[in-house]
Amino acid sequence: MNIMKFRPLFFVISTFLIGISIFSIIKWGFQYSEDFKGGATFEIKMPNTKNNSQIEKIFNDQLVGLKSVSGTSGIYTVKLLDIAQDKKLTLEKNLKAIDKDFEVLQFSTRGPSLGKELIKKTIYAIIFSSLALLLFIGSRFSDFSFGAGAVLAMFHDSFILIGMFSLLGHFFGAQLDTLFVTALLTTLSASVHDTVVTFDRIRELKRFTATHSWTELANRAVTEVIVRSINNSMTIIFMLLSLVALGGSTTRWFAAALLIGVVCGTYSSTAVAIPLVLLFKRKK
Amino acid sequence: MIPLSKKTLNLFYTIVGLTLVCLVVNLPPSFTLFGKTLYRPSFDFQLGAAEIKPNLDLRYGLDLAGGASLVFEIDTKNTTTSNLTDALESLKTNIERRINLFGVSESNVSISRETDSYRLIVELPGVSDVNEAVKLIGQTASLKFMGIIDIPPEATATATLNDILKDTGLNGSHLVKAKPEPNPNTGAMEVSLVFNAAGTKLFEKATKDYLNKRIAIVLDNQIVTSPTVQTVIPDGLAVINGDFDIKSAKALSAQLNAGALPLSIKLIEQFQVGAILGKDSINKGIRAGLVGLGLVALFMIGNYGYLGFISVIGLFIYGLLTLTLYRLIPVTLTFPGIVGFILSVGMAVDSNILIFERLKEEIRSGRPWNTAMELGFGRAWDSIKDANACTIITGLILFNPFNWNFLNSSGIVRGFAVTLILGIIIGIFTGVVVTRNLLRVLARKKL
Numbered sequence: 001m002n003i004m005k006f007r008p009l010f011f012v013i014s015t016f017l018i019g020i021s022i023f024s025i026i027k028w029g030f031q032y033s034e035d036f037k038g039g040a041t042f043e044i045k046m047p048n049t050k051n052n053s054q055i056e057k058i059f060n061d062q063l064v065g066l067k068s069v070s071g072t073s074g075i076y077t078v079k080l081l082d083i084a085q086d087k088k089l090t091l092e093k094n095l096k097a098i099d100k101d102f103e104v105l106q107f108s109t110r111g112p113s114l115g116k117e118l119i120k121k122t123i124y125a126i127i128f129s130s131l132a133l134l135l136f137i138g139s140r141f142s143d144f145s146f147g148a149g150a151v152l153a154m155f156h157d158s159f160i161l162i163g164m165f166s167l168l169g170h171f172f173g174a175q176l177d178t179l180f181v182t183a184l185l186t187t188l189s190a191s192v193h194d195t196v197v198t199f200d201r202i203r204e205l206k207r208f209t210a211t212h213s214w215t216e217l218a219n220r221a222v223t224e225v226i227v228r229s230i231n232n233s234m235t236i237i238f239m240l241l242s243l244v245a246l247g248g249s250t251t252r253w254f255a256a257a258l259l260i261g262v263v264c265g266t267y268s269s270t271a272v273a274i275p276l277v278l279l280f281k282r283k284k
Numbered sequence: 285m286i287p288l289s290k291k292t293l294n295l296f297y298t299i300v301g302l303t304l305v306c307l308v309v310n311l312p313p314s315f316t317l318f319g320k321t322l323y324r325p326s327f328d329f330q331l332g333a334a335e336i337k338p339n340l341d342l343r344y345g346l347d348l349a350g351g352a353s354l355v356f357e358i359d360t361k362n363t364t365t366s367n368l369t370d371a372l373e374s375l376k377t378n379i380e381r382r383i384n385l386f387g388v389s390e391s392n393v394s395i396s397r398e399t400d401s402y403r404l405i406v407e408l409p410g411v412s413d414v415n416e417a418v419k420l421i422g423q424t425a426s427l428k429f430m431g432i433i434d435i436p437p438e439a440t441a442t443a444t445l446n447d448i449l450k451d452t453g454l455n456g457s458h459l460v461k462a463k464p465e466p467n468p469n470t471g472a473m474e475v476s477l478v479f480n481a482a483g484t485k486l487f488e489k490a491t492k493d494y495l496n497k498r499i500a501i502v503l504d505n506q507i508v509t510s511p512t513v514q515t516v517i518p519d520g521l522a523v524i525n526g527d528f529d530i531k532s533a534k535a536l537s538a539q540l541n542a543g544a545l546p547l548s549i550k551l552i553e554q555f556q557v558g559a560i561l562g563k564d565s566i567n568k569g570i571r572a573g574l575v576g577l578g579l580v581a582l583f584m585i586g587n588y589g590y591l592g593f594i595s596v597i598g599l600f601i602y603g604l605l606t607l608t609l610y611r612l613i614p615v616t617l618t619f620p621g622i623v624g625f626i627l628s629v630g631m632a633v634d635s636n637i638l639i640f641e642r643l644k645e646e647i648r649s650g651r652p653w654n655t656a657m658e659l660g661f662g663r664a665w666d667s668i669k670d671a672n673a674c675t676i677i678t679g680l681i682l683f684n685p686f687n688w689n690f691l692n693s694s695g696i697v698r699g700f701a702v703t704l705i706l707g708i709i710i711g712i713f714t715g716v717v718v719t720r721n722l723l724r725v726l727a728r729k730k731l
Binding site for chain 2: 043061067085088089092099101104105106107108109110111121124128129132133136137140165178179181182185186188189190192193196197201204224225227231232234235236238239240241242243245246247248251254255258
């Protein structure tokens with residue numbers, strides 16, 4: 001199977017995806033969760049309260065910068081800009097007054113400084129793991145074309161994941177939060193995981209066959225591992241899909257991010273990492 | 285058919301034994317089977333004089349068990365670097381003492397270093413009243429001793445607390461301890477104070493400056509009491525007397541002890557989860573995990589037949605081993621942690637798929653079954669090793685084992701990383717050692 005002849009197509013697909021990502025990031029930016037920009041969220045149970053306006057009024061009376069009240073059937077999510085401890089106490093008292101079964105299911109508040117720190121730390125983590133993986137793969141394969149190919153494919157995947165979240169944020173309200181950062185970092189490793197399996201096959205074939213054409217080696221290697229790559233992604237995709245469907249709202253976007261990362265990682269090991277290695281080899 | 289080697293058989297029995305032990309460990313403490321109530325055997329044992337009682341319960345994090353976590357920014361502006369380590373340490377013990385007053389069993393207080401600041405993180409599992417906790421920990425932040433100065437009568441109307449109080453320089457960090465005691469002569473309750481060396485000097489000066497005047501003891505900008513100075517006190521031992529009974533004397537000493545925070549802190553982050561929501565998350569996670577596992581099992585059996593079935597057994601052993609390690613280490617499970625576990629199951633299957641695809645290839649190239657099987661394992665090992673090493677590298681960077689302050693140290697990311705790393709290591713073990721052995725013993729008959 002001459003998969004490498006589709007290189008122009010892969011190039012178009014990747015350029016298209018990266019293009020959309022850049023467009024969406026510039027045009028729409030991101031929906032940041034309170035992890036990034038600070039703010040407070042209440043998740044409250046008020047089984048005897050049927051409409052949001054009553055709750056809105058109580059929050060507005062305290063001038064806490066109410067952003068939204070959402071929810072039905074007695075469970076409401078209330079988002080605020082920020083809240084001081086004494087105001088929180090008053091609010092809870094007032095809510096209890098209109099609904100005796102009032103209960104706080106979840107409450108969180110974060111300062112805005114945490115987000116900046118998180119972004120900074122994530123960038124460090126990406127740089128750090130790229131370097132570590134570049135060195136590790138480079139030395140395991142005694143060839144830095146492979147290390148560079150794998151790391152660039154990894155950047156490709158994480159960038160597309162970030163771009164897709166900008167799109168998902170614009171159209172479906174997906175937010176960037178700490179879990180997204182975790183998903184992003186997992187994508188780094190999943191992407192490399194897949195690439196290394198394919199690289200490993202090229203290395204092995206090179207040892208046992210007479211050919212010196214890298215393209216031919218790459219084609220044979222991809223043909224031989226593609227079933228495994230797809231099957232493997234399928235199992236991870238099954239696990240993630242069931243999480244998206246059944247895991248509850250907290251982790252839905254997290255699982256979605258991992259899903260995008262895994263699919264991207266499978267695609268990029270064949271369509272990005274190997275063509276890049278071939279490119280480096282031709283230049284030499 | 286070639287008989288099985290002794291080594292292979294021994295390993296097989298070891299695996300069966302290990303699986304049974306793990307199965308027992310993962311049983312609920314008590315359960316009903318065929319109408320009989322059975323109990324999980326205890327694993328307590330005696331090692332020399334020490335009695336070892338392993339706690340085999342799964343630990344759930346705050347997001348699952350319910351509870352509260354509070355993050356405070358520590359103000360280190362007024363401290364020199366040489367004092368800082370001591371000050372942070374004493375801050376930590378102080379907060380721990382306050383929490384113990386609150387009666388939380390498995391609380392955790394830690395200090396995390398950020399790029400240019402320090403944070404105090406307090407985790408209170410099972411605490412439902414976060415407001416009470418905030419009040420106890422955060423609000424009694426500073427204790428000061430202020431001299432009360434006389435102001436001209438015409439200014440009294442507009443005077444605020446700050447106008448009549450003058451800082452003596454003596455504060456909570458100088459207080460060693462406060463204790464309720466009865467006066468040896470009168471028997472009336474008093475609160476005795478002990479200052480450290482620097483505090484003793486400051487206190488001597490203050491009592492000289494304010495002799496026959498009053499000194500206010502100010503806790504968080506509120507005057508707790510303002511006794512009159514009756515004599516100069518040079519030894520750093522002071523007594524507050526007033527209208528105390530045992531209860532109020534005790535309360536004041538507790539307040540003073542608690543107020544003696546060496547550094548002031550500011551609440552910047554709060555997180556509180558009710559226990560109901562936590563249970564809901566656990567159930568949802570388990571359900572999603574089971575459905576996902578079922579799909580993976582179907583997929584593997586559909587694709588690889590009998591081999592797939594054996595890999596599902598391998599996967600089952602994987603699950604049991606992982607849960608057993610979570611109990612023994614122990615790993616505190618958070619929701620992202622469960623997701624990490626579920627994801628690692630997907631990755632554990634990968635080793636099997638790699639091996640089976642290799643096996644198929646070798647059979648296609650005309651090798652007999654048993655040779656193909658051994659070759660399949662041998663050749664797949666290289667890819668498994670390198671690919672998983674890469675995932676472990678990223679996992680370690682996420683886990684940040686050396687607490688480098690330029691990397692993430694948040695509990696969410698760590699919880700995920702721990703389960704991912706453990707999952708991958710155990711996955712390699714079950715994929716390569718366990719499944720291989722099961723195939724050697726159980727699939728050999730296909731010759």
